[in-house]
Amino acid sequence: LTGVACGAGQKAPSAIVGPRAVLSVWDASTPATWTFDGASWTPLVGAVPGGQPHDSEWPMATLGNQVVLFGGSTGNETWSFDGASWTELQVMNPPPPCSFGGCIVATLGTRVVLLTNGQTYAFDGAGWTHVVATPPTQGVFAAAGLGDRVVIFDGANTWTFDRASWTQVMTPGPQPVRTNFSMATLGRSVVLFGGVTCGMACPPFNDTWNFDGAGWTQVMTPTAPPGRGGFGLTALGDQLVLFGGSDGYFTGFTTDYNDTWAFDGVDWRPIVTENAPPKAGGTSVVIATLP
Numbered sequence: 001l002t003g004v005a006c007g008a009g010q011k012a013p014s015a016i017v018g019p020r021a022v023l024s025v026w027d028a029s030t031p032a033t034w035t036f037d038g039a040s041w042t043p044l045v046g047a048v049p050g051g052q053p054h055d056s057e058w059p060m061a062t063l064g065n066q067v068v069l070f071g072g073s074t075g076n077e078t079w080s081f082d083g084a085s086w087t088e089l090q091v092m093n094p095p096p097p098c099s100f101g102g103c104i105v106a107t108l109g110t111r112v113v114l115l116t117n118g119q120t121y122a123f124d125g126a127g128w129t130h131v132v133a134t135p136p137t138q139g140v141f142a143a144a145g146l147g148d149r150v151v152i153f154d155g156a157n158t159w160t161f162d163r164a165s166w167t168q169v170m171t172p173g174p175q176p177v178r179t180n181f182s183m184a185t186l187g188r189s190v191v192l193f194g195g196v197t198c199g200m201a202c203p204p205f206n207d208t209w210n211f212d213g214a215g216w217t218q219v220m221t222p223t224a225p226p227g228r229g230g231f232g233l234t235a236l237g238d239q240l241v242l243f244g245g246s247d248g249y250f251t252g253f254t255t256d257y258n259d260t261w262a263f264d265g266v267d268w269r270p271i272v273t274e275n276a277p278p279k280a281g282g283t284s285v286v287i288a289t290l291p
Contacts, residue, residue, distance in 0.1 A: 002130060003068075014256070017123055019037075019196070020035040020236075021037075021290075022035055022234075022287060023036070023277055024049065032046065032048065034277045035083075036241060038262075040273050041273055044084070047085055049079040059103055059104055061112045062107050063080075065290075066080045067081040068080050068089075069081070069086075070105060070112075075096075077098060078094060078128075081290065091126065091127050091128060092128065093129065094128055095114060095116055095128050095130070096117055098117075103115070106145045108122075108145050110125075113131075113143070113145075113150050115152065118133060119133055119134055120132050120166075122163070122224045125176035130165070132166065140155075143152035143183065146160075146185060146189070147213070151183070153192065153211075157173065158173050158211065172215075176197055177197060179196060181194050182194065184240050186263070188212065189205065189211060189265075190210070192216075192284070193225075194228050194231065194245070203247075204227035204228050208263070210269070221263075221267045222267050225270075226257070230285065231242055233287070234287045236262075239264045241262055242260070242263065243261075243287060256279035257279065258276045258278060260273055
């Protein structure tokens, strides 16, 4: 795996056997962690970090055989999900709480990399280490792991992180400039989908882009989900899974989605499920993969 959605979000755990996409949802009626096995969603009712409402800014990423979440009631707790329940980890040197729109995680080998408050941190399963300042980004950005690097894109600029320092990629990114897109790793590429550029005044994007480590290329897919921002995107086996989002991010949510799509590197296809997590209701969705 390794990617997260932009901006605020809901998060999730996974299933007991085989890889699952993980989505942890709090709503007033049924707090639950949902898992998706490629065909159907299953709720673990009551299984949410801390057992209480949680901030939609909490990002998640895969680490070994668990999903790691950063956030919590104090804003800088670290939680893990093993497929059945969440456990708060007693970690060393926790980073400061996330700032709005600026708390993003991605998996890099045996580390989870966290970008928050203009700084880059790494988590090894026991504690957090401050590594270096994060490059200046404009607006909300997304991150995903690619081989031995983490890739971030802020809607205009692309940067890569090699465990020690950041390097700007001096090639054009997806056009037009956008925000509230999502990215995830598929094979040897980072895939970007969707986003918005000017709120309700403009339709959201439904285009797909690949980053191969050197530059971006648009993928001209025969089919695509409706344009949206604030959705979840994660790897599941040899495909990506997209869930949720809204077509009116920022200025008035006209349509909130709780549909599920799969991308195989060539085309998108809808996945019809009898059961699905609730619509995000104006917040973004963050999902991760449990191996």
